[in-house]
Amino acid sequence: MPIIKNQQPNTSSTGRVRKKNQLIILKAAEQDFLEHGFKGASIKGIAERAGIPRANVHYYYKNKEAIYSDILLEILALWDSSIITSTEEPAKVLGDYILAKVMYSKTNPEASRIFAGEFIHGAPRLQEYLKTSFKTWIDEVKATVEGWINQGKMDPIDPLYLLFTIWGATQHYADFAPQVTAAMGKDKLSNEDFEQVAKTLTQIILKGCGISK
Amino acid sequence: MPIIKNQQPNTSSTGRVRKKNQLIILKAAEQDFLEHGFKGASIKGIAERAGIPRANVHYYYKNKEAIYSDILLEILALWDSSIITSTEEPAKVLGDYILAKVMYSKTNPEASRIFAGEFIHGAPRLQEYLKTSFKTWIDEVKATVEGWINQGKMDPIDPLYLLFTIWGATQHYADFAPQVTAAMGKDKLSNEDFEQVAKTLTQIILKGCGISK
DNA sequence: AAATAACCTGACACCAGTGTCAAGTAAAAT
DNA sequence: ATTTTACTTGACACTGGTGTCAGGTTATTT
Numbered sequence: 001m002p003i004i005k006n007q008q009p010n011t012s013s014t015g016r017v018r019k020k021n022q023l024i025i026l027k028a029a030e031q032d033f034l035e036h037g038f039k040g041a042s043i044k045g046i047a048e049r050a051g052i053p054r055a056n057v058h059y060y061y062k063n064k065e066a067i068y069s070d071i072l073l074e075i076l077a078l079w080d081s082s083i084i085t086s087t088e089e090p091a092k093v094l095g096d097y098i099l100a101k102v103m104y105s106k107t108n109p110e111a112s113r114i115f116a117g118e119f120i121h122g123a124p125r126l127q128e129y130l131k132t133s134f135k136t137w138i139d140e141v142k143a144t145v146e147g148w149i150n151q152g153k154m155d156p157i158d159p160l161y162l163l164f165t166i167w168g169a170t171q172h173y174a175d176f177a178p179q180v181t182a183a184m185g186k187d188k189l190s191n192e193d194f195e196q197v198a199k200t201l202t203q204i205i206l207k208g209c210g211i212s213k
Numbered sequence: 214m215p216i217i218k219n220q221q222p223n224t225s226s227t228g229r230v231r232k233k234n235q236l237i238i239l240k241a242a243e244q245d246f247l248e249h250g251f252k253g254a255s256i257k258g259i260a261e262r263a264g265i266p267r268a269n270v271h272y273y274y275k276n277k278e279a280i281y282s283d284i285l286l287e288i289l290a291l292w293d294s295s296i297i298t299s300t301e302e303p304a305k306v307l308g309d310y311i312l313a314k315v316m317y318s319k320t321n322p323e324a325s326r327i328f329a330g331e332f333i334h335g336a337p338r339l340q341e342y343l344k345t346s347f348k349t350w351i352d353e354v355k356a357t358v359e360g361w362i363n364q365g366k367m368d369p370i371d372p373l374y375l376l377f378t379i380w381g382a383t384q385h386y387a388d389f390a391p392q393v394t395a396a397m398g399k400d401k402l403s404n405e406d407f408e409q410v411a412k413t414l415t416q417i418i419l420k421g422c423g424i425s426k
Numbered sequence: 427a428a429a430t431a432a433c434c435t436g437a438c439a440c441c442a443g444t445g446t447c448a449a450g451t452a453a454a455a456t
Numbered sequence: 457a458t459t460t461t462a463c464t465t466g467a468c469a470c471t472g473g474t475g476t477c478a479g480g481t482t483a484t485t486t
Contacts, residue, residue, distance in 0.1 A: 015462085016453095017452090017453080017462075017463065018463085020464080022461085034333075034334070035334060035335065036250075036252045036334070037249075037250030037251070037252055037253055037330070037334065038250070039249045039250055039253025039254075040250055040251065040252020040253050041251060041252075042442080042443060042444090043443075043444070043445090044442075044443055044444085045443095052465095053464075053465050053466080053468075054443090054444090054445095054462085054465090055445090055446085055447095055464075055465050055467095056463080056464055056465065058444085058445065058446080059462095059463070059464070059465090060463095063403075063444080063447090074373035109440080112420075113333045116329065116333055116388065116389070117250070117330065117333050118288060118389055119388060119389045119391055119392055120247075120326045120329055120330050120333070121247070121248060121249070121250065122391060123250065123391035123392070126391070130391065130392065130395035131395070132294070134392075134395060134396075135395065135396075135398075138396045153362065155416075156415070157413055157417065158409070158413060160396055160397060161410060161413045161414070161426075162417075163380075163387070163396070164382065164385050164393060164396075165382040165385075165414065165417060167385060167389070168382040168383070168384065168385030168389075169377065169378040169380035169381040169382050170381070171381065171385075172377050172378075172380060172381030172384075173377070175329065175332060175333055175388075176329070176332045176377075176380070176381075177332070178332055178335060178336035178339070178343065179332055179336070179343065180377060181353045181436095182344070182347060182348065183347070183348075183373055183376070183377075185348075196371070196374075198369055199375060200371060200374045201374070201378065202379060203368075203370070203421070204370065204375075204417070204418065204421035204422060205417065205421060206421075207420060207421045207423070208416070208417030208418060208419075208420045208421025208422075209417060210420070211419075229483095230432075230433065230482090230483080231432085231433085234433090255472080255473060255474090256473075256474075256475090257472075257473060257474085258473095265434090265435095266434075266436080267435090267436050267473090267474090267475095268434075268435050268436075268437095268475090268476085268477095269433080269434055269435065271474090271475065271476080272432095272433070272434070272435090273433095275475090276474080276475080277474095
């Protein structure tokens with residue numbers, strides 16, 4: 001008798017093989033999404049990259065959307081984690097934040113690019129996130145920076161514009177990597193390059209906002 | 214007798230209809246590329262958006278790649294056009310450049326996003342450009358900024374990092390528009406918003422580089 | 427008003443990717 | 457050791473997109 005009841009089974013119990021294979025698939029998928037974009041990527045391509053038959057991918061993931069959701073969730077968790085709210089002095093808080101963002105571009109360029117791709121195409125899958133946890137986080141930061149301004153610790157600059165400047169300037173090194181390397185005449189930025197970026201950027205932004213060290 | 218010799222005809226002579234239709238196709242294609250990315254876009258989709266039969270699109274363009282090339286060329290021409298080399302004072306030159314870039318994000322968000330998408334996916338079609346006209350442009354700017362530094366008109370900051378900061382910070386408003394609007398709690402940035410962005414950014418960067426007005 | 431070149435389009439053959447299923451094998455539980 | 461559950465995979469039917477072509481219509485030229 002053929003067994004029928006065996007589709008998408010337990011998530012919680014044993015699942016050792018499951019975990020291992022999902023990781024292989026996700027890593028392959030990340031590359032494929034990066035190279036071809038969401039619509040351009042194919043389960044066929046992902047399966048080939050992962051070195052397993054396509055039907056096996058379908059065993060773990062219903063479709064491309066499901067794989068992508070898993071990847072996006074992981075990225076969001078990472079992205080949110082650098083925290084800016086704090087009781088420290090602005091110079092320290094912003095310096096740390098800029099460094100963290102630059103290092104994120106260095107360490108997780110794939111994540112940064114997938115995230116950017118999502119926005120470029122209108123962020124259809126991030127609407128919920130933008131309305132909830134993102135908005136909350138933004139409001140906290142806004143309050144913190146406004147506090148600094150009221151205490152005379154920095155020039156009166158719209159906190160949002162400050163944030164966008166930091167994001168744009170730091171993510172640029174991941175998202176526009178081919179342009180950056182072409183301009184610098186290198187194949188790849190070194191550790192020292194990234195440290196120098198963080199240092200320079202911190203200098204420009206702190207001084208530009210009238211924050212003394 | 215059927216006429217055989219009628220494929221992809223004269224580019225230079227009459228071609229009134231040709232010009233009109235190509236424009237319709239390019240505009241439709243731009244939207245489709247924006248929404249779905251290069252690989253995700255389809256000639257079928259472009260034709261439907263343009264309101265003409267698919268075979269008619271094929272009459273003007275051999276394939277998707279050909280359409281995309283046309284669009285990219287136009288974008289590159291536009292992108293290069295803002296000039297930074299000049300004999301004016303740094304405050305004026307950089308201020309103008311930042312304003313131009315912010316306004317480009319406002320006026321041509323589609324172009325900015327397509328351009329960004331290209332880099333995110335590794336810029337396979339821009340290698341030639343990056344090695345030639347882009348590199349030349351970069352070298353000129355580098356020389357100009359280094360001149361300013363040597364004359365003591367600004368702090369010693371790597372010209373490339375300065376450029377990347379400006380690019381990242383300005384393009385962010387086009388490329389990450391959904392994130393920006395979500396943070397600001399608006400549907401769309403107004404004219405005044407963009408002017409304010411340019412003003413704030415100019416302030417941060419000039420002051421941050423130690424440039425006096 | 428012919429003739430010629432430009433433009434239009436339905437139809438055809440083709441290819442890449444999808445999702446499901448049945449029949450299997452490997453692993454875990456009993 | 458057997459049973460149950462988890463995992464694997466080739467095959468199938470299907471969908472959506474591609475590029476070409478023949479025979480048509482509309483513009484332009486002469």
